Amino acid sequence: MVGLSLGEKNFIKGGIAQDIRTDGRKRLTYRPIFVETGVIPQASGSARVKMGATDVIASVKGRGGEELSVELSTALQRCLLGGKSGAGAGIDLSSLSIVEGKVCWDIYIDGLVVSSDGNLLDALGAAVKAALSNTAIPKVEVTANASSEEQPEVDVSDEEFLQFDTTGVPVIITLTKVGSHYIVDATPEEESQMSSAVSISVNSQGRICGLTKRGGAGLDPSIILDMISVAKHVSDQLFNKLDSEIAAAEACDDE
Amino acid sequence: MRGMQLSLNKTQKLRLERALEQLESLSSKSNSDASVTIADNISVNCEDAILKGHGTTELDGHVVATLCGVVERVNKLVYVRALRARYKPEIGDIIVGRVIEVAPKRWRLEINFSQDAVLMLSSMNLPDGIQRRRTAIDELNMRSIFEENDVICAEVRGFQHDGCLHLQARSQKYGKLERGQLLTITPYLVKKRKQHFHYLEQYGIDLILGCNGYVWVGEHVEVKDPMLVEDQLNKSEQPIADSENSMSSADEVDTCTPLETRQNICRTANAIRVLSTLGFVVTVEVILAVVNLSMSLSLDIHEMLGPEFYVLVAEKEAERRSSLGKKR
Numbered sequence: 001m002v003g004l005s006l007g008e009k010n011f012i013k014g015g016i017a018q019d020i021r022t023d024g025r026k027r028l029t030y031r032p033i034f035v036e037t038g039v040i041p042q043a044s045g046s047a048r049v050k051m052g053a054t055d056v057i058a059s060v061k062g063r064g065g066e067e068l069s070v071e072l073s074t075a076l077q078r079c080l081l082g083g084k085s086g087a088g089a090g091i092d093l094s095s096l097s098i099v100e101g102k103v104c105w106d107i108y109i110d111g112l113v114v115s116s117d118g119n120l121l122d123a124l125g126a127a128v129k130a131a132l133s134n135t136a137i138p139k140v141e142v143t144a145n146a147s148s149e150e151q152p153e154v155d156v157s158d159e160e161f162l163q164f165d166t167t168g169v170p171v172i173i174t175l176t177k178v179g180s181h182y183i184v185d186a187t188p189e190e191e192s193q194m195s196s197a198v199s200i201s202v203n204s205q206g207r208i209c210g211l212t213k214r215g216g217a218g219l220d221p222s223i224i225l226d227m228i229s230v231a232k233h234v235s236d237q238l239f240n241k242l243d244s245e246i247a248a249a250e251a252c253d254d255e
Numbered sequence: 256m257r258g259m260q261l262s263l264n265k266t267q268k269l270r271l272e273r274a275l276e277q278l279e280s281l282s283s284k285s286n287s288d289a290s291v292t293i294a295d296n297i298s299v300n301c302e303d304a305i306l307k308g309h310g311t312t313e314l315d316g317h318v319v320a321t322l323c324g325v326v327e328r329v330n331k332l333v334y335v336r337a338l339r340a341r342y343k344p345e346i347g348d349i350i351v352g353r354v355i356e357v358a359p360k361r362w363r364l365e366i367n368f369s370q371d372a373v374l375m376l377s378s379m380n381l382p383d384g385i386q387r388r389r390t391a392i393d394e395l396n397m398r399s400i401f402e403e404n405d406v407i408c409a410e411v412r413g414f415q416h417d418g419c420l421h422l423q424a425r426s427q428k429y430g431k432l433e434r435g436q437l438l439t440i441t442p443y444l445v446k447k448r449k450q451h452f453h454y455l456e457q458y459g460i461d462l463i464l465g466c467n468g469y470v471w472v473g474e475h476v477e478v479k480d481p482m483l484v485e486d487q488l489n490k491s492e493q494p495i496a497d498s499e500n501s502m503s504s505a506d507e508v509d510t511c512t513p514l515e516t517r518q519n520i521c522r523t524a525n526a527i528r529v530l531s532t533l534g535f536v537v538t539v540e541v542i543l544a545v546v547n548l549s550m551s552l553s554l555d556i557h558e559m560l561g562p563e564f565y566v567l568v569a570e571k572e573a574e575r576r577s578s579l580g581k582k583r
Contacts, residue, residue: 003404005353007433011473014511015521022436023528024521024556032561 004189012193016178021190028234030185033126035245037134038253045135045164047249049127051185053117058127060135061108105137118187121199125172130246132169134253136161170203170210171238173231177219182227184234198227202235263562274569281576291320297333308334342368342442342467344420348411349451351437351465352422354401360394362401364409367442367467370419374401374409378423380430406432406471408463427478428452434512435461435473436524440531442468446538453539458519458546464537472524474512518556522546525559529568544575 004012015021025031031052040046043059109131111124138161176186176197183190191197196215203209208228213219263271291297297318299305307313310322311334320326324337344350344366352364352372362374376389376397401407408429409422424430445464453462454475463471512520526545530537545568549559558564 003353003355005405005431005433006402007431008406008436011434011436011512015517018511018514018517020514020517020521020556022521022524023560024518024525026557029557 004192008189009193012189013179016181016183016190019181021183022187025185027181027183028230030122030238030241033241033245035126035130035242035249036252037130037246037249043131044137045131045133047127047130047134047246048114049123049130051117051119051123051126052187053115054119054123055114056120056123056127057112057114058124058131059110059112060128060131061110107135116188118191119174119185121172121174122185125170125201126242129166129169129171129242130249132164133166133246134250135164137164138162168203170201171235171242172199172201173234173238174199175227175231177215177217177223177227182230198224198231200228200231202232204239206232206235208232263566267562267566271566271569274566274573277573278569278576281573281580290325291335292323293321295320297326297335299333304331306332308332310335310337339441339443342366344368344372344411344414344467345447346411346413348447348466349408349463350411350422350467351406351408351432351463351469351471352467353437353469354403354405354407357397357401357403360389362397362407364407364422366420366465367439367469368420372409372411372420372422374407374422374424378412378421378425380425380427401431406437408432408465408471432463432471432473434476435471435520438470438472438524438527438531440468440470440527440537442466444468444531444535444537445470446536448538450539455519455523455539455543458523459516460519460523462523462539462542464539470527470537472520472527474516474520519546521556522549522559525549525556529559529565533565533569533572535572541572544571 012022016027019026021027034050036048036050038046039048039057040059043061046057046059048055048057109128111127113120113124173184174186174197175182175184176191176194178186178190178193178195186194186197194215195217196213196219198219199212199214200208201210211228213224297311297320299318305318307318310320310324311318312321313319318333320335322335322337324335327334327336350366350372352366354362355365355371356363360376362376364372364374366372376394379400381387381389381393382400407424409424410426410429412421412423414420445466445468447466448464451464451466453464454460455462459475461471461473461475465471523542523546526542526549527537530541530545535541548567548571549556549564552567554564
């Protein structure tokens with residue numbers, strides 16, 4: 001990232017204080033989001049999300065995978081899977097079981113950052129949501145007369161698929177604090193001016209699924225509560241936008 | 256369209272393609288057979304003694320192009336000029352650059368070129384304005400003039416024998432640029448003109464089109480005589496500052512850009528972004544036309560980066576060029 005001169009830094013901070021960022025957006029406006037599904041044919045589901053020049057691809061596979069970078073993956077894990085006991089998880093894991101207590105699908109979600117122009121977590125969260133909605137889990141036939149100790153025989157169908165239910169999947173909103181104001185969808189120049197950033201994952205019922213804080217500055221607890229309420233407010237618009245974009249992308253895909 | 260991150264619906268795509276086709280048909284009337292790709296034969300009269308310039312080579316008795324571009328002929332010299340080339344500096348070019356290093360007796364600037372440019376301490380006016388020999392103390396105080404990551408406007412003075420680029424900033428209009436934003440566009444979209452500094456009066460903003468593809472859009476700064484600076488400093492509410500006087504920058508941190516000027520700056524910056532993504536040559540007239548278009552449609556500033564506005568700008572530009580062509 002190129003450095004910024006003092007004059008430019010003041011311009012950015014002044015802009016955020018006056019609610020006009022360098023490209024004219026308001027503090028709580030996202031850049032245009034562009035969703036494309038089905039970009040990786042070999043995966044069970046995949047999606048590519050572009051926010052400005054940030055470009056990320058997420059793929060969902062029923063097996064195997066590669067490593068994510070640690071910070072992004074722990075943040076995503078916390079936001080999507082909820083606590084250790086699985087309570088409040090975004091994804092309904094019970095839909096993945098094939099035989100109760102014995103065999104189930106393992107979902108591996110991989111994210112790839114093609115180009116970064118700020119706000120990676122939000123883009124990755126949107127890509128994961130789009131990829132999951134694009135995921136088709138093959139239907140499995142279980143032979144009925146297996147005894148309870150043996151491994152049951154399963155027949156994985158190649159034609160019939162079950163769509164994943166993604167209404168519970170949360171979306172990640174990163175609020176970057178610059179000066180005394182918060183902005184969503186920060187560009188790299190704005191991120192370099194931040195004092196701290198809080199990423200909150202909110203689901204469609206307006207409930208918080210996960211929370212992560214980055215940045216060196218300490219935050220007063222009342223500010224965090226304020227940021228959470230702002231995130232909930234922004235999440236409504238983002239959900240509508242994402243759902244319409246995903247539906248449009250799926251419609252394009254089917255053609 | 257390189258770098259188009261937009262989702263255009265079908266009608267928008269059609270309109271955009273139609274506008275671009277119209278523009279292409281208007282432009283290629285003059286020298287359509289001059290554009291060549293690699294290994295195309297360049298038509299030369301075999302009897303003339305032709306000098307083969309850059310981008311050409313001799314193959315089987317024919318002069319063949321080695322670049323994709325346009326054939327230029329100057330007297331006996333035939334060469335191919337590439338279209339999307341890196342910035343090619345010439346003496347007298349106005350440049351906007353960023354300081355990346357403060358070295359002994361010079362500043363090194365990054366200017367979107369294959370090498371870094373050098374601004375010597377002796378090519379820069381001293382803050383007190385007196386013309387004198389630079390002493391060791393001046394050298395130690397270089398950081399008070401320009402620091403790392405500062406944005407500077409300067410002029411190309413010349414090349415050294417090793418290809419290094421030298422700049423000079425001896426006039427009042429050159430110097431540090433503050434209170435604004437720097438945009439990067441492809442260098443070939445900024446053509447060499449007489450004027451690169453523009454003061455848009457109705458918006459109160461300064462626009463500097465650097466030939467290297469760096470464009471500065473910022474608040475208007477009055478170019479003042481250093482002698483009068485003392486009186487100006489006393490009136491600390493005024494955001495106007497001498498372009499070379501960096502002492503008052505500490506006061507300026509608190510004085511914010513007025514809201515309307517900031518809106519105009521963002522609108523102009525977005526207009527330049529739209530033009531650069533569409534690949535149109537960036538001049539003041541075109542920028543003003545785009546800004547007026549956005550104001551007449553009373554678009555929100557960030558909506559200028561949406562798909563509908565791109566298509567409108569392309570159509571408007573096609574109209575403008577066709578009307579220009581008809582006047583001739």
